[in-house]
Amino acid sequence: xxxxxxxxxxxxxxxxxxxxxxxxxxxxxxxxxxxxxxxxxxxxxxxxxxxxxxxxxxxxxxxxxxxxxxxxxxxxxxxxxxxxxxxxxxxxxxxxxxxxxxxxxxxxxxxxxxxxxxxxxxxxxxxxxxxxxxxxxxxxxxxxxxxxxxxxxxxxxxxxxxxxxxxxxxxxxxxxxxxxxxxxxxxxxxxxxxxxxxxxxxxxxxxxxxxxxxxxxxxxxxxxxxxxxxxxxxxxxxxxxxxxxxxxxxxxxxxxxxxxxxxxxxxxxxxxxxxxxxxxxxxxxxxxxxxxxxxxxxxxxxxxxxxx
Amino acid sequence: xxxxxxxxxxxxxxxxxxxxxxxxxxxxxxxxxxxxxxxxxxxxxxxxxxxxxxxxxxxxxxxxxxxxxxxxxxxxxxxxxxxxxxxxxxxxxxxxxxxxxxxxxxxxxxxxxxxxxxxxxxxxxxxxxxxxxxxxxxxxxxxxxxxxxxxxxxxxxxxxxxxxxxxxxxxxxxxxxxxxxxxxxxxxxxxxxxxxxxxxxxxxxxxxxxxxxxxxxxxxxxxxxxxxxxxxxxxxxxxxxxxxxxxxxxxxxxxxxxxxxxxxxxxxxxxxxxxxxxxxxxxxxxxxxxxxxxxxxxxxxxxxxxxxxxxxxxxxxxxxxxxxxxxxxxxxxxxxxxxxxxxxxxxxxxxxxxxxxxxxxxxxxxxxxxxxxxxxxxxxxxxxxxxxxxxxxxxxxxxxxxxxxxxxxxxxxxxxxxxxxxxxxxxxxxxxxxxxxxxxxxxxxxxxx
Numbered sequence: 049x050x051x052x053x054x055x056x057x058x059x060x061x062x063x064x065x066x067x068x069x070x071x072x073x074x075x076x077x078x079x080x081x082x083x084x085x086x087x088x089x090x091x092x093x094x095x096x097x098x099x100x101x102x103x104x105x106x107x108x109x110x111x112x113x114x115x116x117x118x119x120x121x122x123x124x125x126x127x128x129x130x131x132x133x134x135x136x137x138x139x140x141x142x143x144x145x146x147x148x149x150x151x152x153x154x155x156x157x158x159x160x161x162x163x164x165x166x167x168x169x170x171x172x173x174x175x176x177x178x179x180x181x182x183x184x185x186x187x188x189x190x191x192x193x194x195x196x197x198x199x200x201x202x203x204x205x206x207x208x209x210x211x212x213x214x215x216x217x218x219x220x221x222x223x224x225x226x227x228x229x230x231x232x233x234x235x236x237x238x239x240x241x242x243x244x245x246x247x248x249x250x251x252x253x254x255x256x257x258x259x260x261x262x263x264x265x266x267x268x269x270x271x272x273x274x275x276x277x278x279x280x281x282x283x284x285x286x287x288x289x290x291x292x293x294x295x296x297x298x299x300x301x302x303x304x305x306x307x308x309x310x311x312x313x314x315x316x317x318x319x320x321x322x323x324x325x326x327x328x329x330x331x332x333x334x335x336x337x338x339x340x341x342x343x344x345x346x347x348x349x350x351x352x353x354x355x356x
Numbered sequence: 357x358x359x360x361x362x363x364x365x366x367x368x369x370x371x372x373x374x375x376x377x378x379x380x381x382x383x384x385x386x387x388x389x390x391x392x393x394x395x396x397x398x399x400x401x402x403x404x405x406x407x408x409x410x411x412x413x414x415x416x417x418x419x420x421x422x423x424x425x426x427x428x429x430x431x432x433x434x435x436x437x438x439x440x441x442x443x444x445x446x447x448x449x450x451x452x453x454x455x456x457x458x459x460x461x462x463x464x465x466x467x468x469x470x471x472x473x474x475x476x477x478x479x480x481x482x483x484x485x486x487x488x489x490x491x492x493x494x495x496x497x498x499x500x501x502x503x504x505x506x507x508x509x510x511x512x513x514x515x516x517x518x519x520x521x522x523x524x525x526x527x528x529x530x531x532x533x534x535x536x537x538x539x540x541x542x543x544x545x546x547x548x549x550x551x552x553x554x555x556x557x558x559x560x561x562x563x564x565x566x567x568x569x570x571x572x573x574x575x576x577x578x579x580x581x582x583x584x585x586x587x588x589x590x591x592x593x594x595x596x597x598x599x600x601x602x603x604x605x606x607x608x609x610x611x612x613x614x615x616x617x618x619x620x621x622x623x624x625x626x627x628x629x630x631x632x633x634x635x636x637x638x639x640x641x642x643x644x645x646x647x648x649x650x651x652x653x654x655x656x657x658x659x660x661x662x663x664x665x666x667x668x669x670x671x672x673x674x675x676x677x678x679x680x681x682x683x684x685x686x687x688x689x690x691x692x693x694x695x696x697x698x699x700x701x702x703x704x705x706x707x708x709x710x711x712x713x714x715x716x717x718x719x720x721x722x723x724x725x726x727x728x729x730x731x732x733x734x735x736x737x738x739x740x741x742x743x744x745x746x747x748x749x750x751x752x753x754x755x756x757x758x759x760x761x762x763x764x765x766x767x768x769x770x771x772x773x774x775x776x777x778x779x780x781x782x783x784x785x786x787x788x789x790x791x792x793x794x795x796x797x798x799x800x801x802x803x804x805x
Contacts, residue, residue, distance in 0.1 A: 136617065157624055160623075185743050239763050243748075247744075253737045253740065282707075288653070293696050296649075305631075308631045308685055
């Protein structure tokens with residue numbers, strides 16, 4: 049197996065670059081929040097007219113009814129997604145009528161969502177709460193489950209570091225998705241994010257569990273060797289589970305499932321993959337770095353070679 | 357040694373037969389004595405198409421809302437919907453101030469929604485000698501009032517009109533047509549109401565009695581004679597729909613708390629159907645590929661695992677029908693994810709078995725150790741996923757966010773069932789097959805060189 053540990057700073061670096069670029073994009077464009085969080089209305093309509101109406105014309109119809117701040121997006125050749133401030137049911141009915149009259153053809157309402165601003169705010173607070181509580185509870189659980197090993201706290205922290213790494217990767221994906229493909233961060237995306245949080249720790253636990261077992265068996269073994277050994281033992285399982293099963297299922301969902309779930313499945317795909325990656329390349333190397341207290345060497349400008 | 361698993365195997369076979377029966381598409385349902393269950397898969401709105409509405413109590417946030425009032429409102433809304441001919445409807449309380457309404461299969465129901473969320477408070481108000489025009493909004497002395505000055509009143513201070521009787525005294529309400537062919541609402545009063553009505557009308561002949569709905573005057577008839585029979589009619593500019601809607605509101609009582617719509621979603625049926633079909637296709641393709649891999653890589657245990665996953669799917673789908681759980685699109689994704697987790701548990705066990713076999717243990721010993729040593733990993737890693745599922749469920753439940761809830765529920769349930777099948781079912785199947793076919797250890801059978 050390739051020497052993960054010797055190149056661990058390289059992998060830290062790769063991840064760092066990815067996450068940083070994602071954060072920069074987010075910082076500039078802001079997280080593309082959907083109406084679930086901001087409030088407002090969304091109309092997805094399919095036109096049966098010969099030509100798809102121009103977006104400016106559609107915005108004009110809205111403006112005639114005194115609705116401003118309208119954004120239109122073309123999804124397929126016949127379908128438009130129109131976002132606007134909150135519309136009540138009567139206004140929506142009027143809008144459909146107006147559009148049918150204006151464009152001389154039937155307008156099929158595929159989907160309609162209207163969220164009041166107060167609800168939007170509450171959803172946002174709850175979402176932040178959900179992320180915070182998840183992280184906290186999971187950390188506590190790890191510390192509890194691994195309390196028999198010396199320095200149990202470290203395992204919790206490293207697992208959380210890996211989890212934060214995965215959150216960073218997911219946010220990076222969403223940022224670029226928003227930039228390039230018009231993705232919106234809605235309640236479903238949040239669900240994907242929370243799922244990634246829950247699962248990222250899964251792989252870490254399996255490896256930590258093996259470390260715990262080996263620790264009891266080989267008490268004299270050098271720590272880095274022990275960790276490396278544990279990884280190799282669990283590697284086959286990680287690959288099989290991740291790549292061969294879960295990822296395949298998700299991949300087929302991305303490719304063959306409908307458009308509604310595509311973004312969701314893609315986030316899960318990347319996020320769960322990152323979960324395994326972070327266990328191998330972030331969490332466990334961090335454990336070794338911590339144990340060997342390598343930061344003392346950073347200041348001195350050299351790195352310790354891991355024992356072969 | 358493997359013999360004692362024969363009993364488990366038989367139990368599993370019987371179990372599987374029952375499951376297959378439950379999962380049959382046109383199953384008429386279960387009827388055991390008084391216990392009745394239709395065994396159809398409940399599809400969520402995003403798969404069926406329909407409308408979802410979130411109603412919130414329209415009172416200032418500091419005002420406490422009794423849970424009882426919310427429950428009563430929920431029931432009244434349901435009664436009204438059914439009476440208005442909406443075939444399938446589901447109202448649920450969400451949190452402490454909200455009610456979620458789901459209308460599968462409907463998308464154009466503005467009139468229904470209006471009829472539903474109106475409070476429906478009917479009052480008979482003494483107007484004395486001054487009939488105000490229809491449509492005026494007034495304040496009455498009935499309990500707490502919230503008045504809107506839609507039209508400016510002539511006086512500077514709003515007059516507090518006296519309410520003689522409310523709609524609570526009505527015993528029956530119906531819609532008929534009067535001599536001119538206009539729609540009117542006919543009502544009858546209970547004993548107490550009749551008495552009050554009789555007393556007021558006999559004492560106030562020649563004066564005006566306004567009929568007020570939600571503080572808005574519908575009609576102001578003049579009292580011609582005393583009415584002692586305890587019945588009457590309400591006239592106004594009614595159409596068939598509006599008179600029907602009002603009758604329904606009156607029949608089931610007024611809402612104890614005012615409600616307003618804060619969120620609504622409509623999904624057209626075409627989108628839902630497309631999504632469902634595609635997701636099922638995706639699931640089947642994925643599952644086939646994965647099964648092939650398992651058999652190729654793990655050989656005999658892989659084959660057993662595929663069987664176990666089949667049973668896992670049967671159990672899960674049967675539970676969806678029995679509980680019942682409403683299946684949404686994210687729910688389908690949750691199911692697929694939990695299938696992956698089920699496989700993960702099996703893989704953990706098999707890798708362990710292979711390790712033990714490689715280090716020279718006997719088949720029997722390796723199997724026992726495999727299950728024993730893999731269990732802590734399975735348990736610990738699944739617990740975090742269960743925690744996440746629980747938090748997701750909590751997150752979605754305050755807004756009736758059925759999509760999020762749907763995913764959380766299928767994931768949670770799937771993980772629990774997967775733990776069960778990996779530990780119990782796979783083991784029984786494996787041991788039984790080894791026993792039945794007298795299989796001895798051959799490296800090739802277990803994917804080893």
